Amino acid sequence: MILDFDPDSSARCPDCGEVKPLAAFPRAAARKNGRGLYCSPCFALRYRQHRERKAAKEGRTIRPQRTAPDGFAYCPDCQELKPLEDFPRNRSTSTGRGNYCKPCHNVRGRENRILRHGSTRDYHLRRRYGLTSEDVDRMVEEQGGLCAICQEREPKHVDHDHVTGSVRGVLCSCCNQALGNARDRPDILRAAIDYLERTTWTRERVCMGVYRLTSPHRAAPSRSSSELQHLISSRRG
Ligand SMILES: [Zn+2]
Ligand SMILES: [Zn+2]
Ligand SMILES: [Zn+2]
Ligand SMILES: [Zn+2]
Incomplete structure (x- = not known):
């Protein structure tokens, strides 16, 4: 095969058939000339098609990449054009901002936490109370599967002493709110019982x-x- 170009400085892309300078090919340390087989645009196209096939197999769709005017960026998640201030600061990117807008960034963070810790519930239990979801399951079991106060409803909230930070029990939403509304004060709750039972006022x-x-x-x-x-x-x- 006779080459009509200098293989030390250029290469023919098998996809588009064009002879291009090596600089037009992505770097590939493993190859003899240090450059990839396909030119950069063709490589990008192949890579994109590969991602689309992969996404289709997983039942996802890939949204097209768009260019944004200066001072703005497209968030690939919500597909909205937003000012750069709406993107979290990130020193490792060329723009100094993250790829995803702040709300989407937070959603992704939550999803990553779920991947790392099992679930957001697990993550927060561990961070706030030093508990695992198994610990909470055990507490609920010890409470007979019911709210520690009303013994009627499903316990969903880990209740803790705001002063000492120690966990008291697991409560239903109503009872958890009742404690909060009474500012966690036994004197107010006692007065409320007194009031309800009309021992004070008749x-x-x-x-x-x-x-x-x-x-x-x-x-x-x-x-x-x-x-x-x-x-x-x-x-x-
Ligand atoms: Zn090409
Ligand atoms: Zn977004
Ligand atoms: Zn309750
Ligand atoms: Zn009051």
């Missing part, structure tokens, strides 16, 4: 349709305590 009927709040500390409730007990238990039922 609605007293003055006459038809007219009621007055009375306190047993100021005036004896108009109902006997057995009457009250009956009222309380009927309300619970």
Whole structure:
């Protein structure tokens, strides 16, 4: 085969058939001339087709790459044109910004955490409470599979002492919120029980349709305590 070019300075790309200077071929240390077999555009095309085939096999689609005006970039994930400030700083890239916009970057971070730690739940359990999801499963089991407070609902929230950081138990959303709303204070919760059971204030009927709040500390409730007990238990039922 007679070469119509100098193989030391150029090569023919088998895809496009063009003779191009070696600089137009991607670097490939393993090859004799130090350059790849296909010219850079053809190599990019092949690489892209390879990725598309791979993506199709995995049921994904690859979005086309687009060029953006100065000061802007396309996020390959959300496909939006955004100002560079919307991309996280990254010293290792040529633009000084990451490839994905901040929201997409965060989603990817979450996905990576799932890959590294099993799930975001596992990750946060470990980071916040030093627990594994197995530890929590065991706690839930010890609670009979129910919320540690109401013993009625599914426990979903790891509750911890905000002062000491120690884990107290696993609660349902309602009970977890109830504690938070009472600022984790037993005195408020006790007062709330007192209030609910009407040991402090009793609605007293003055006459038809007219009621007055009375306190047993100021005036004896108009109902006997057995009457009250009956009222309380009927309300619970
Ligand atoms: Zn080519
Ligand atoms: Zn994005
Ligand atoms: Zn509960
Ligand atoms: Zn209050």
